[in-house]
Amino acid sequence: MILEWILLFLAGFAGGILNSIAGGGSFITFPALMMAGVPPIQANATNTYASCAGYISGAVGFRQDIAQNSRQLTFTIIGSLIGGALGAYLLLTVDEQQFLTAIPWLLLFATLLFIFGAKITQLLGQLTGSNKSSAVWSSGLIGLCLIGVSAYGGFFNAGLGVIVLSYLVIAGYSDINQMNGLKLLISSCVSLIAIVIFVYEGAIDWQRGSVVMVGTLLGGYCAARISRNIKQSYVKNFVALFSIALTVYFFYDVYI
Numbered sequence: 001m002i003l004e005w006i007l008l009f010l011a012g013f014a015g016g017i018l019n020s021i022a023g024g025g026s027f028i029t030f031p032a033l034m035m036a037g038v039p040p041i042q043a044n045a046t047n048t049y050a051s052c053a054g055y056i057s058g059a060v061g062f063r064q065d066i067a068q069n070s071r072q073l074t075f076t077i078i079g080s081l082i083g084g085a086l087g088a089y090l091l092l093t094v095d096e097q098q099f100l101t102a103i104p105w106l107l108l109f110a111t112l113l114f115i116f117g118a119k120i121t122q123l124l125g126q127l128t129g130s131n132k133s134s135a136v137w138s139s140g141l142i143g144l145c146l147i148g149v150s151a152y153g154g155f156f157n158a159g160l161g162v163i164v165l166s167y168l169v170i171a172g173y174s175d176i177n178q179m180n181g182l183k184l185l186i187s188s189c190v191s192l193i194a195i196v197i198f199v200y201e202g203a204i205d206w207q208r209g210s211v212v213m214v215g216t217l218l219g220g221y222c223a224a225r226i227s228r229n230i231k232q233s234y235v236k237n238f239v240a241l242f243s244i245a246l247t248v249y250f251f252y253d254v255y256i
Contacts, residue, residue: 004036004208005208005211007032007035007036008032008033008036008208008211008212008215009211009212009214009215010215011028011029011032011033011212011215012029012032012050012211012212012213012214012215012216012218012219013215013216013218013219013222014028014215014219015027015028015029015051015212015215015216015219016054016215016216016217016218016219016220016221016222016223017219017220017222017223018219018235018239019051019054019216019219019220019223020054020219020220020223021223021235023114023161023162023239024114024158024236024239024242024243025051025054025216025219026047026051026110026157026158026159027107027110027111027158027239027242027243027246028242029047029050029051029212029216030043030044030047030157030158031246032212033046033047033050033205033208033209033212036208038205038208039096040096040099040100040103041091041092041094041096041099041203042203042204042205043205044091044099044156044157045088045091045194045195045198045203045204046203046204046205046208046209046212047157047209047212048154048157048191048194048195048198049191049195049198049204049206049209049213050209050210050212050213050216051157051187051191051213051216052188052191052192052195052213053213053216053217054216054217054220055184055187055188055191056184056188056192057217057220058180058184058220059181059184059185059187059188062177062178062180062181062184062185063181065175065177065178065180065181066178066181066182066185068175068178069173069178069182073185075143076146076182076185076186076189077185077189079143079146079147079150080146080150080185080186080189080190080193081150081189081190081192081193082147082150083146083147083148083149083150083151083152083153083154083190084150084151084153084154084189084190084191084192084193084194085154085193085194085197086147086150086151086154087150087151087152087153087154087155087156087190087194088154088155088193088194088197088198089154089197090151090154090155091154091155091156092197092198092201092203100254101254103250103254104247104250104251104254104255106156106158107158107243107246107247107250108247108251109159110156110158110159110162110243111159111240111243111244111247113159113162113163113166114159114162114236114239114240114243115240117162117165117166120166121165121166121169142170142171145167145170145171146167146171146186149163149164149166149167149186150186150189150190153186153187153190153191153194154190154193154194157191160187160190161183161187164182164183164186164187165179165183168182168183
């Protein structure tokens, strides 16, 4: 048990560092929980719980940037809560085998988003910039995009940050600090409502999740010093290679 907790703490610590520097921490914490014997759906719910504190603390750090968008905050929070609740409910309606079969595809989707997220965001920025008057980017469609993005986060946490940033580009944001703040706010709302549903259904492994969460918080704190000495490109390349290897492993384990 002690060795298991040490490994989970180290996974959380590494995940917290990655989340602070480049993102992708769930590529470590989620499989670590499964390796510790937590069933797939419960591991996913527990990973959401373990990641939530980092989202909230980050959002607090960007509170001034978030406040610049005060007129849209209610819309953003409500949409995030609705989508997060839908995703969490959907997760709990599938059985373990269905979710286990879906894991490789979810990891593949999250991996591709992590690798090509910047290019996708740039492309979306060009499209929105040249079609500002188009009805396609109406407030109704933007609201549906927010709910869809949040639903993904409620169902599967990995890759949420990249998806949210792409949504924010569609919604017309361009200030990177404000976008990072709103990304953390949306992620916090999605995680909090999902956790409420997971708690009601008893889907969280509190002991293992708390160990990962402590590691995540400490890793995020230490990353402020580490990030000054490590190029982000190196970290991103590591996360990309690790996520590709993890995706290949799950495809092999599930389908072969």
